[in-house]
Amino acid sequence: MVDRYRNGRIFLVGDAAHVHSPAEGEGMQTGIQDAYNLGWEIASALRGAPDMLLDTYEDERLPIARQLLESTSARSQAFMRPSSITQTVTNVTTSKDAFADTTQLSIHYRGSTLACDLDEATIIRAGDRAPDAPGLHASNGMQVRLFDVFRGTHFTLLVFGCQLTLQLPDVPNDFLRIYTIVRPGERIAASDGALIDTSGHAHHTYGITNEALILVRPDGYIGLTGGSLDSDPIIDYLRGTTGR
Numbered sequence: 001m002v003d004r005y006r007n008g009r010i011f012l013v014g015d016a017a018h019v020h021s022p023a024e025g026e027g028m029q030t031g032i033q034d035a036y037n038l039g040w041e042i043a044s045a046l047r048g049a050p051d052m053l054l055d056t057y058e059d060e061r062l063p064i065a066r067q068l069l070e071s072t073s074a075r076s077q078a079f080m081r082p083s084s085i086t087q088t089v090t091n092v093t094t095s096k097d098a099f100a101d102t103t104q105l106s107i108h109y110r111g112s113t114l115a116c117d118l119d120e121a122t123i124i125r126a127g128d129r130a131p132d133a134p135g136l137h138a139s140n141g142m143q144v145r146l147f148d149v150f151r152g153t154h155f156t157l158l159v160f161g162c163q164l165t166l167q168l169p170d171v172p173n174d175f176l177r178i179y180t181i182v183r184p185g186e187r188i189a190a191s192d193g194a195l196i197d198t199s200g201h202a203h204h205t206y207g208i209t210n211e212a213l214i215l216v217r218p219d220g221y222i223g224l225t226g227g228s229l230d231s232d233p234i235i236d237y238l239r240g241t242t243g244r
């Protein structure tokens with residue numbers, strides 16, 4: 001693998017950055033995730049985001065490739081050893097290495113400069129992949145899931161709680177979308193963005209016991225978490241990250 005993912009205006013993605021044994025069948029997945037991590041950052045940079053946003057691509061993705069290479073190399077060598085098929089399969093299925101999760105759903109960017117936890121209000125942490133939650137109902141009765149609202153190139157702000165105290169400047173819909181998520185029976189002023197968490201899945205999955213804000217990046221990872229419905233940290237985060 002390369003030792004840098006970026007050199008000025010040149011970025012390496014996929015097999016151009018890391019080539020490995022197909023032992024775990026993860027090369028394509030990793031390359032697509034590289035590109036997905038970088039895509040929104042290039043789009044933001046073209047609209048004036050600070051240059052440091054582009055540096056986070058290497059910071060977040062290079063360690064993932066390094067771990068993957070260690071894991072796939074170890075697994076390839078295991079396949080080559082003259083052991084029984086049963087033993088090989090047992091080794092693979094009981095492995096505790098970082099890529100035992102071949103779905104890669106547990107990959108996270110906690111500790112990244114783009115990950116900001118304002119407090120301990122949520123179990124889910126900034127840098128985690130924002131999980132799905134089915135069973136939400138919009139004010140018009142339509143059933144939606146969180147993956148529906150994340151889909152696209154925008155940031156998504158999930159406001160858990162019924163106090164609509166957020167004062168965010170008017171921003172285009174293709175930059176930031178805001179959804180207020182309430183439990184059944186909670187009263188909320190009329191809002192197009194209100195979603196009723198009928199099954200409680202969203203509160204449970206995100207580990208929300210009271211109020212909280214979750215800001216989801218365009219690539220579906222969590223940028224910011226916080227337990228107070230205060231707009232300033234959101235404005236600061238978006239301004240610092242994208243310049244908008």
Ligand SMILES: Cc1cc2nc3c(=O)[nH]c(=O)nc-3n(C[C@H](O)[C@H](O)[C@H](O)COP(=O)(O)OP(=O)(O)OC[C@H]3O[C@@H](n4cnc5c(N)ncnc54)[C@H](O)[C@@H]3O)c2cc1C
Nearest residue numbers: 013014015016017021022024025026027028029030031032
């Ligand atoms: C046997 C095998 C099984 C695999 N199984 C899996 C699997 O199950 N799951 C999985 O996730 N991954 C798997 N992989 C890995 C996966 O195929 C690669 O990681 C993935 O294809 C890499 O995509 P890429 O776009 O980065 O590079 P590539 O697919 O190599 O694409 C690069 C492209 O650039 C072109 N190109 C090169 N030089 C130039 C040039 N100078 N000008 C213009 N074009 C150029 C090439 O022709 C090629 O089309 C497997 C790989 C192998 C070999």
